[in-house]
Amino acid sequence: MxxxxxxxxxxxxLAKVGLDGHDRGVKIVARTxxxxxxxxxxxGLHRSPEEVVTAAIQEDVDILGVxxxxxxxxxxxxxxxxxxxxxxxxDIIVVAGGVMPDEDAIALRKMGVREVLLQDTPPRAIVExxxxxxxxxxxx
Amino acid sequence: xxxxxPSTKLVExxxxxxxxxxxxxxxxxxxxxxxxxxxxxxxxxxxxxxHVVGITGVPGSGKSTLVGKVVQRLRADGRKIGIVAxxxxxxxxxxxxxxDRVRMSEIGTDPGVFIRSMATxxxxxxxxxxxxxxxxxxxxxxYDTIIIETVGVGQDEVEIARASHTTIVVSxxxxxxxxxxxxxxxxxxxxxxxxxxxDRSDAARTLTDLKSMLVLGALGSGDDWRxxxxxxxxxxxxxxxxxxxxxxxxxxxxxxTELGQRRRRSVAEFRxxxxxxxxxxxxxxxxxxDRTAEYTEQLLARTGDPYALACALIDHSLxxxxxxxxxxxx
Numbered sequence: 001m002x003x004x005x006x007x008x009x010x011x012x013x014l015a016k017v018g019l020d021g022h023d024r025g026v027k028i029v030a031r032t033x034x035x036x037x038x039x040x041x042x043x044g045l046h047r048s049p050e051e052v053v054t055a056a057i058q059e060d061v062d063i064l065g066v067x068x069x070x071x072x073x074x075x076x077x078x079x080x081x082x083x084x085x086x087x088x089x090x091d092i093i094v095v096a097g098g099v100m101p102d103e104d105a106i107a108l109r110k111m112g113v114r115e116v117l118l119q120d121t122p123p124r125a126i127v128e129x130x131x132x133x134x135x136x137x138x139x140x
Numbered sequence: 141x142x143x144x145x146p147s148t149k150l151v152e153x154x155x156x157x158x159x160x161x162x163x164x165x166x167x168x169x170x171x172x173x174x175x176x177x178x179x180x181x182x183x184x185x186x187x188x189x190x191h192v193v194g195i196t197g198v199p200g201s202g203k204s205t206l207v208g209k210v211v212q213r214l215r216a217d218g219r220k221i222g223i224v225a226x227x228x229x230x231x232x233x234x235x236x237x238x239x240d241r242v243r244m245s246e247i248g249t250d251p252g253v254f255i256r257s258m259a260t261x262x263x264x265x266x267x268x269x270x271x272x273x274x275x276x277x278x279x280x281x282x283y284d285t286i287i288i289e290t291v292g293v294g295q296d297e298v299e300i301a302r303a304s305h306t307t308i309v310v311s312x313x314x315x316x317x318x319x320x321x322x323x324x325x326x327x328x329x330x331x332x333x334x335x336x337x338x339d340r341s342d343a344a345r346t347l348t349d350l351k352s353m354l355v356l357g358a359l360g361s362g363d364d365w366r367x368x369x370x371x372x373x374x375x376x377x378x379x380x381x382x383x384x385x386x387x388x389x390x391x392x393x394x395x396x397t398e399l400g401q402r403r404r405r406s407v408a409e410f411r412x413x414x415x416x417x418x419x420x421x422x423x424x425x426x427x428x429x430d431r432t433a434e435y436t437e438q439l440l441a442r443t444g445d446p447y448a449l450a451c452a453l454i455d456h457s458l459x460x461x462x463x464x465x466x467x468x469x470x
Contacts, residue, residue, distance in 0.1 A: 008171040009235060009259070034235035039259050044242035051248040055241060058254055060163035089160060091143065140143045140164075 147179035169273035197310030199292025204243035222278030265299035266290035301329035338371035
């Protein structure tokens with residue numbers, strides 16, 4: 001469970017970007033993933049897209065999860081994708097979490113966000129989703 | 141397997157300092173896949189330039205914060221710095237929260253700094269099994285100083301002293317008196333003592349306790365090195381320059397003196413024994429499962445004793461393993 005093909009724990013970076021001080025949700029997600037055997041790297045609050053992408057690369061994560069509760073999703077995700085591409089790191093799976101309008105969730109998916117897990121997603125579904133997307137990617 | 145780059149192919153890119161190749165090879169080393177061994181062998185032969193600094197101390201003593209501040213200052217003279225930050229894995233789920241980066245935000249986008257978080261994955265002693273492999277990889281990638289930050293430790297996790305050229309032990313104020321300071325264990329291994337949070341009023345007491353401990357035993361002191369006790373504050377910046385100076389001086393001791401030569405030999409010996417131990421444990425864990433339940437029952441029913449059953453389990457496991465892997469070893 002929660003292991004990738006090299007039977008290592010799935011590595012997830014959980015990030016809070018910009019002027020968003022709400023981290024209770026992301027901490028609960030971190031704890032849930034930990035309790036399901038994943039290695040979770042947490043960045044802390046108020047990070048820039050540059051910091052987050054650098055961290056995701058250095059930590060060689062399977063998944064970059066960005067939590068947004070401040071409404072800036074359509075600004076920061078394009079920046080994150082741009083930086084990932086620039087660093088030839090677009091094999092990192094990007095997942096969004098938080099609270100946002102449905103049309104924004106659709107826009108994010110079109111942009112390349114693999115899954116948008118909003119505030120009403122049960123913990124079990126988050127774990128299953130992350131396991132599935134890593135399994136679908138295969139070894140690297 | 142279309143996207144799988146063989147580890148030996150990554151080595152060349154690591155030598156050129158490619159950040160993605162460095163991080164991927166560290167992941168492979170952590171996974172311990174058989175395929176990575178020849179790549180790590182090639183890496184190891186090219187190591188030996190970097191100054192390896194270990195930082196250890198009790199949980200919450202301010203290790204990560206101190207690393208952030210120290211690295212900022214070390215970067216001022218252009219040195220590239222690698223950091224391996226270890227945090228504990230859950231003994232129940234195997235998962236981990238790796239939170240050391242939270243305290244290092246000021247160096248998060250510095251292109252001359254590489255931070256890698258690592259979970260212990262069941263290793264004891266405050267280190268992760270692959271931490272030394274990560275240090276080698278960063279060394280070859282051109283990082284001049286590599287800092288290993290251990291998990292928050294208690295009193296006797298002293299492995300870091302046998303994995304680093306310079307060991308810094310961080311103590312926080314208010315956690316014990318002079319009796320704690322004269323106990324054996326962690327406090328003995330320091331090349332440099334730091335008392336963090338010295339903006340607090342009770343820090344003076346901790347500084348005094350540590351200094352009197354050193355006077356009593358003259359621990360670790362010789363002609364080449366005298367262990368300093370430095371009070372630091374991440375808030376005011378107090379003591380940080382003194383600490384940088386001590387690290388720089390000890391770097392010279394590690395690379396230019398007889399004491400340093402002995403230390404580096406001890407690091408090599410530890411590496412050899414630790415690796416052998418890990419391989420042995422891996423073989424044992426792989427092979428032991430079929431008799432574990434049976435022997436547990438015997439132990440529970442008191443029809444066997446721990447020593448005899450453990451010996452039988454070892455004999456059985458390693459014999460089974462020997463037979464089954466002969467082909468791949470020869």
